[in-house]
Amino acid sequence: MASHESQMPSQENSDQDDSDVDDDNFDYYGEDQFEVAMYENRDDRPAGTSYRNADADPIDPEYFEYSCLQICDVERLLNECVEALCHAIPVTPALAKVLLHNHKWDVASLIRRYKDNCHLLLVETHIKPPKPVAPSSTGQRFTSCPVCVRSNLAYSELRGLACGDQFCRSCWVMHCASQLAQGASTAIECMEAKCSLLCPEDFVLKLLGDRPDLRAKYQHFVFQDHVKSHPELRFCPGADCPTVIRSKSLQAKRAVCKTCSTSFCFRCGIDYHAPTACATIKRWMIKCADDSETANYISAHTKDCPNCHACIEKNGGCNHMQCAKCKHHFCWMCFGDWKTHGSEYYECSRYKENPTVAQEAVHVKARRALEKYLHYYERVSLFLFIPLLLFMPSYLLSPPHFYLRLRNVFVRG
CATH class of the missing domain: 3.30.40.10 (Zinc/RING finger domain, C3HC4 (zinc finger))
Incomplete structure (x- = not known):
């Protein structure tokens, strides 16, 4: 039987596959957001204040309203908040900025809290001391x-x-x-x-x-x-770009700067990563940034304690090792208990295999697996998406179809 992936899908098979993908991905988009009409590639749309055009379906799960502001527009927006707070409560503009900055620019909440207990609000914002200052009697x-x-x-x-x-x-x-x-x-x-x-x-x-x-x-x-x-403002992460993106909803949606055309996630500010959550992609980036250096050093210079599996570095001396964590004495060569070595304190000549050696081999395999992961990580980021982009129809490259199919590649293997 011929492979399904090696042929160009017909319209009938494509519709059937899409229905299968839809059933498996209700958990991500939700039932009330999943009735999406097929449209042209989103990359052809102009970068403006919204990703929705006149022909787009309002239930589009990628729909996101935002605006691109210049510095003067942002200053005007912030000054309006300062003026509104100064008119509502008796504070100077400078103190109003301190209050707004420390309370996420929520004017209504600040007015309500000031009317409830103004002294407590000013103390918590570090504007006034908890106790009144006594005047000095002398100069x-x-x-x-x-x-x-x-x-x-x-x-x-x-x-x-x-x-x-x-x-x-x-x-x-x-x-x-x-x-x-x-x-x-x-x-x-x-x-x-x-x-x-x-x-x-x-x-x-x-x-x-x-x-x-x-x-x-x-x-x-x-x-x-x-x-x-x-909470409604984000700096464009593009190099030397002064544009500020504004949206009234803090969502993990795509925002495109109309000044430098940089695409990023509005919630976390990094490259757009749907359908992966912001917390997950941040952990992945940290892992990729740290593993390449630490894995090489660990595999070359350290071994694990046979008792508590703590990572130990041997920087000289004989084979008699003591774990700083559990105080276990063992041989660096065979990982056996140092008490069983007899008179051969400085040279391990054992040939027979013991369980600790097999246990050490498990940790070596784990390190090699990590090195293998790093090896393929550096290469897969470039070549993973090229075959998908070459053989998929143009309408399937538009969200949500592209993300759904890509998700099934990783989930189903």
């Missing part, structure tokens, strides 16, 4: 800086937050510069060791008034942090 506290220990400082030279901790302006500038060098902007805290109050934007910008380079760097980092904390 001696403001005559020196606790950081640089400069004395005879005028009060106008000291700066501080609501916590009451005062430091000279020069120390504040160096503190901000140090935090910016580490990539921090919205997370710059008070210099007091036991204080976690956050520095608002107007406070930092006033300190960096005569440092335009630091001001520009700070504002750039703040904008990036605000976009990353907004």
Whole structure:
């Protein structure tokens, strides 16, 4: 009987195969989303605000609404949220940005929580200290800086937050510069060791008034942090692309940047990977990035303890080994108990096989299997999809048919 895969499928067989694929994949797309009309290849569609065109079925499981914004559009969107919060509760724009950044830009939730308990909200957001600061009875506290220990400082030279901790302006500038060098902007805290109050934007910008380079760097980092904390916004992962993608639903769907045509998953920000879940593809990427180096080192320099199977490296000395984990003494050559070696302490001359040697062989096979996996991983990523793309009809390359057939290749083997 001729193989089914070696022939071009007829229309009748194709319909029958599609029905089989549909029955096996209700668990991924759901029954209410699976009535999908066949359409042309999705790559021919222009990259715009939506993947659905006038001829597309509204039940398309790949349908996803999003928009591509420029930096000015994003700034306008964020400023609208700040203005809305400032009109609802008595806070400055700088403090409103701190609140919004730490609460995922949920204006309605912040207004409700502020009306319920404003003090608790400001304390949890690290804007005000838990306890009110008692006013100083004398002016001696403001005559020196606790950081640089400069004395005879005028009060106008000291700066501080609501916590009451005062430091000279020069120390504040160096503190901000140090935090910016580490990539921090919205997370710059008070210099007091036991204080976690956050520095608002107007406070930092006033300190960096005569440092335009630091001001520009700070504002750039703040904008990036605000976009990353907004649940509806995602930076385009394309190289040097300033576009920001906006969608009101955080889903693992394909988004295509209209500036650089980069395609990525809106939920996790990496290359589009349907139907694989975001958590699964992240674990796979970490595994592929780590295994190539660690597997080679483990197989060449280490063995497993015959008692607890902990990985042990022998960097010199005799064959008498002691596991640091279980304290088991064994021979590096034959993996036998060191007590049974008799007088042959420094040379293992045993010939007969014992169970520990067979157990060691199992671990060697496991390492070789890992090396085999790495060998094929480097090659399969390029050649796996080429035969499928050459022999499949054009309409089957469109989601969901392409993903369903590809999924069956891996599931059914």
